[in-house]
Amino acid sequence: MSALTSVTLHSANWRALLADAPAVAPSLDDEQRRSFAERCRALASTEHRRLDAWSVERSDAPRDFHWSAMNARRTLGNAALRRVASAHVTSVLEAVTDVVADRLLAAAAGFARPGSLGQWLARLDDAARAIVVAEAVNWATTLVELTHDLEAAWRPAASDAYYAVAGARVTLRAQREFLIDGPTRVVVRVRGGSPGRSAGAGLRAELAVETLAHPHGDAPGRYVGVWPEAGLALAVEGTLEDVRAGARNLLRAARRTTPEVLSSAA
């Protein structure tokens, strides 16, 4: 397993972290995918579960989800970054405003499902919605800042990486904000707050999901987590050992979050 790389967001460090990723990364073969799926299926559960870096890093039970300005900022901010990257807008604020307008339009036209972001936004009054815009602008501007003076070509992620394990009722998710294509791809995801002690375990879990979700099982050269509030970036290399370590972390989280374990813990 490779060591966790930690750098401050000094521009030279940051550029180097993205530019000098390993030129070669491994690929998962069918046998390795099958082996992982069997282990997931062995953790039989009556409920469908979604596992991600949060599940790996946090030991407590998942809480009920409610929309708020804080947890809407990433969805809206990432969509705004895609608009900024496609050069269809003149400012981040305009991009976020357009994204929110699209969601409201979808809600008004009946295309937003109950409980969706669009439905929630439509219920807010104008001032409350402006705070949602402010949070999303913060998020998107931070992404613009991170990509601002990169020498390497980058592209915003079209979505997070998802991998549904066949027959196991488990869906894995890896967050990603933007990618850099080179000899190997580098994946960057951004988080709020400061990295905790288990941040490395979370990153390796996301590395594993990103690799499993790739059509050919190709691992990225590097998976980078950025904590802008702390001015820090951590990275793991896309080695087979790190992918395996990430898969083990996910399996541990799956065991810990089965309804039976959660109910006995309560």
Added chain:
Amino acid sequence: MTYAPAMTILDVLRGDPSARPSTDETIPLALRARLEAAVDPRREALVVRAPRGEGGFATSAGRLRGILVHELVRLAAAGYDWRNPAADALAAWRANGPRELVEDLTRFEPDERAALRADVEAHAVVLRRSLGSLPPNWMPRSALRTRVALAGGRLLLVDVVDLMAGIVGAHASVALVDVTSTPLGADAEDRVAYHALVQTLRTSRVPLASALVSTATGDVLSRFVDDDLLERAISYVRGCIEAT
């Protein structure tokens, strides 16, 4: 102290371009090293924050006013043109903010509510005059939280900047604005300096300027970030370390 009643805060921060200090990429590293050297490895972890200001909040109404004024800053950053500032700020805070003080508000007598509304509206007038319009291409961000850990986490510098304009790039182009609903006190310089230091450590880039605006009086304290200002912030943090 720079008192600039006729200028917007952005005019003040824009200043005279020829007077802008040059940037030196080694400054953040040197500041980090100096602060880490000041931490005794045998002592417990210490959290340092910006000076709170002298006025403080003697009543929950004062604290509520401060919260609502900060909501107005956020609304301004999002390009929201408030027409009924007290109601808009309250709606924004109720929908998204922390639940603290909500119960206090529900216990207010009608007169207390009316007084709070009038107070917030007066602060909103000063805020609008001070901020002017925020051009979207200045990339305004609001309520930015920072937690910079130094010396292996034994020194944690925590900060919230109410408004930030510009993005961190090759040149010093970021302006930091702290908005307070109390009059500027003797520690205003330390507060402005502290924001500049924490931002420098977070981004490894020295920001262009740091300012403090009082919506109580309209006073603006604005500084270009130079060695003297950062030195002042280092002294403040060292003082906090020595005081524990």
